[in-house]
Amino acid sequence: MVRAESLGDEQRLRRIEALTDSALSRLDAADLFDELLDRVRDLMQVDTVAILLLDVSARQLVATAAKGLEEEVRQGFRVSIGRGFAGRIALTQQPVVIEQVTSDTVVNPVLLQTGVQSLLGVPVIAHGKLVGVLHVGTLTPRRFTPDDVRLLELAADRVSLASRARANTLDQATALALQRSLIPTQLPEVPGLEMAGRYVPGHASGVGGDWYDVFTLPSGWLGVVMGDVSGHGLQSAVVMGRVRSALRAYALVCDDPAETLTLLDRKVVHFEAGSLTTALYMMISPDASTMHISLAGHPQPVLAVPGGPTTMVPAYIDPPLGTGHRQRHTTTVDFPPDAILVSYTDGLVERRNELLDAGIARLMASIPLAPVDAVCQTIMATLDTEHPDDDIALLAIRRLTT
Template identity: 35%
Template sequence: MSSAQGGEDGGKPSGGMVQAELPALLSAAFEAGGEMGGRLRGFDWSATPLGPPSEWSAALVHAVGTMLSSRAQIVMFWGPEHRAFYNDAYRPTIGAKHPHALGQPAREHWVETWDVLGPLLESVRATGEAYRGEDHPFVLDRHGFLEDVYFDISYDPIREADGSINGVFCIVNETTGRVLGERRLRALADAAVAVNTARSTAEVLQVAARHALGLTEAVRVVVTAAGARYEADGGGTAAVEPSVVLPLTGTTGEQLGELRVWADDEGDVDPGRAALAQFARLIGVRLENARLYEAEHRIASTLQHSLLPRSLPQLPGAVVASRYLPSSTDVEVGGDWYDVIRPDGELVLVIGDVVGKGVRAAAAMGQLRNALRAYVLEGYDPGEALTRLNRLVCSVEQLSFATVVCLRFDPGTGRLRYASAGHPSPLLIKGGDVTLLHDRALGPPVGAIPATTYRTVADTLTTGTRLLLYTDGLIEDRQLGIDAALGQLREDATQPGEHVSDLIDAVVARVAVRPRRDDVAVLALEATEPHRFSLRLPADPTRLSVLRKRLEDFLVAHRVGATDVFDLTVAVSEAAANAIEHPVEPAEPTIGVEVTVADGEVVATVRDSGRWREPTGAGFRGRGLALIRALGELTVSRSAEGTEVTLRRRLQD
């Protein structure tokens, strides 16, 4: 082995080797060629197809002499096997391959990159055309692991005296450091842009962890701050301890978090440490901004919700529900609002949108809401209330513009009166039929024209009819035009639902999951029988929540006390659960519930259409009737058509 490698003594000839006289040029080159000159002299070339140096061709002698005398990184491949020669300057580029690669076929020691190197060498030998490349990529195993490396290369043919090509002279310059450095700079610039677009702490950590992987050849990155944590996995086996730990500090020097980076078992992240340090400073500043953003967002959210009703009034014959979705793309307070007012046995629904954003819009929203509420409570109809509101807005110094719709409903008669100031028309929903409440503008926005008089339009709502009021954020979609979005809204409003809250769930489902440029306010009303509550439900235990919600709304609307509401909800819910669970082979997979309130007494009836199973006496189930009986006067009637459970309860004073 020592003769094949020139020995470990710096390249002296092995003892059994007979030395013939070398050409003067080659002898001088070996003498002045440093370590590699000594190793080339000491290598047992006679054991290779090249033969002893004394028999080398003039072309090979001159090529070796030129290579050894140069300070450039040069490797030379000779013969059909591409046997390797290289000088001292080239040694660092192959790492642990030295000195084993000397004099050996290139394919044996450059096997990991032979699919790239082999065709290049064969092409130069076959065509006689030199090859030049800048930042040419190779994959090399020179330190016990594969790494991506880059070289400026010039592969030139070596011609024999007869003109044939028997070798390739390769001048190389490793550019890996520069290429990776430029790549890290680009990655750092991309990372800076990405992290600067993140707003919340969670977003900053997520973006930072992912981009830190790209700055180094790390296998794991963990970023932590303020109780939050995000980890990115780059693949591979991480070392036990992190290779780099960097603090994340803000502009004041306060440590806000920590960046930890793991290299693999053999690798190192030192080449990317400087970029990581710069990135850590960027992360720290952005975390500081994220804290400010989140504080502003909390303030904005608190202000938004403080300007909206905490609860909605209930009135016999009407069921209302609402939803408010703040903008997801801006911390500024929006100008959307809604209100529900209960004057003199009627229900007034208001929804509006102040033009603009920020504290000024929020302040205007609060002023308009309170002023309109006052006009309604004074007894003015919707048109006169909007007329007075417009007059008020036009009289103040800081003029505001707002779209508003005001709707007054009498559950006892079904009478509906409404007026609109430039606001999108509510939807009128009758079963599967959805239409606009009005198909033309009824007036300009409040604050637009000082002398505007808004008229009140009269209509009637029959039992079971629903109204959907909304702000324009519900139908603003970059992918769709307003008309298409409104058509989609009408389609969503046709989805079946036992409660108006189901209607709201259906129409906001699309906007709730996408970024919103504007706030969304939605208000829904259903006309019901004033003193009778009736509901038909699928025989599905998961639908009992709908029953409980509808029953609670009905009882609260009749001003039933909290204790009675709780007891009646428990009793009716238990009766409905029995009606779902016990019937055998029901004629219809549904149950019916009917509740009435009259003369201080509630009567609730639950019906099914099957024969009940006999109780087993085991477990908790089977005690439902006893529970219901404890909460009121119970009557159970069984027939061929099904079972009817009736509960009567005298309300507490």
């Protein structure tokens, strides 16, 4: 004869296994919330279950997913920390049980309208910080037990994992949208020049801080930018967007690339503290015969010339942006007819367990004297960019024969 206590232990074990099923971890955030709420409602034999996630800036809990209380999600119900049932759980970060729901114990009108009689809620915690609140309810009076509390806390751990996955997904989508809006999909048509660019992310998120930019200036000169903000993800993409916009603004009031980067450095030091950015800023004359180049910690571009050797442009490399360096340099270089200038970020030439010189030598050897689309295709194929360790930005500019 099997003891009742043993049956109870086995039953609790099965309930816990249902919540920790590895299949849950393979669901995306939205499906995980949905599946988890169904399991909690079934295992705990409750009528309602809801997840409220924390809006940090507003210090409010927001109804995010629910079963039996779908209306509070549709209405976008919010409650401040400290107010009502869920707000008290968030404030104390402790489980709360209400055996008899009244208008004095809850502030959510949907709970009263639905006829919920008893409630149990627990905080959702991630890395020691409040993420939200998970609560269940019944339409008949019920005394929730310590085992009920422990089971709901286990479910809250799953909610924590799902909410982090959801946040990461949102961050990634936002960063991708931002970066795609800042990388030119079409370069300007400039008489006497032919241009093509490539961008390949080197991080799992698909987002980084590399970018290139080309724009015409009121003076008739052409502005060319190649930059690399350290790091990956949304924060790097945001910093990259701000640096890009600031450089464009300074370029309108400065006729010297070194002066432009000096102003940009001051901006990065003051407003992007802790960020490190390398940048190339170049101005090409209206007749396309001359280039003025300033480098802030960025690799020297490569120049391929018909009938001559392919060389690195002998431009002075100043410290990166964000270092407070004030004495920056501009190098003036001729741009011969049919020559091709290749600018890039370090992800194109850097490889693990290999000297940087080897990657640069491969790049210089790979540049054909051909239309710029073919130049980019050849470089990307030759330098094994299918699975890069870092983001890659590449820009090829060819001076056409007049």
